[in-house]
Amino acid sequence: MTRRSTVIVVGGPAGTGKSTQGELFAKNLNCPLIEGDDLHPKENVDKMARGQPLTDEDRWGWLKELSEVASTKALDENNESGLCVVTCSMLKKIYREFIKANAIQASELNFRFVFLYTTFEELVKRVESRKGHYMKSEMVKSQYDIMEIPKDEELGEAIPIDTTNKTPAEIFEEIITKVKFT
Known part of the structure; x- marks a missing residue:
């Protein structure tokens, strides 16, 4: 029996540590990492840099591209891990x-959605400490307001992880113990 490839999407609002956790996955599981922010079209980046929240319409093309790129990498016969990690607010x-x-x-893939979250105040503090990123602290509220932490019907495939007062290593350890890769 051949194993099913898996796409692991690490998400949550800005400042939750998506990129850090994605890097930890890639390093520890020897798999490709796709930084979802790199796939945003210029129009989306410019809009966010102006302090304007993205609408659903702004996101659909980006999410489609992200899905196609991540699934292609996970299924690539040269990818021995059969995994691909992608960061995306989702x-x-x-x-x-x-x-x-x-x-x-899609029928040949497993998906695991790791949803990172913390308090609004902590998100603002973390985003304010970042330098050179287009996502500014004023944008955190728009993401926090629409955030839907996975609930019962998504559990198993989507795993909520509270990052409050935890180090990146502690968060990663919690994720690894909760995520079922098959």
Whole structure:
């Protein structure tokens, strides 16, 4: 029996540590990492840099591209791990469903959505400490307001992780103990 490839989407609002956790996954599981922010079209980046929140319409093309790129990497025969990690805010359940539905060869893939979250105040503090990123602290509220932490019907495939007062290593350890890769 051949193993099913898995796309691991690390999400949550800005400042939760998506990139850090994605890097830890890639390093520890020897798998490719796709930084979702790098796939945003210029129009989206410019809009966020101006302090304007993205709408659902702004996100659909980006989410489709992200899904296709991540699923292609996970299924690549040269990818011995059979895994691909991608960072993406995936703030709403409908976004998680869309990512899954738009994957290349979706029926041959597992999806695991790791949803990182913390308090609003902590997010603002973390985003304010970042230098050179287009996402400014004024944008945190718009993400926090629409955030849908995975609930019962998503559990197993989507895992909520509270990052409050935890180090990146502690968060990663919690994720690894909760995520089922098959």
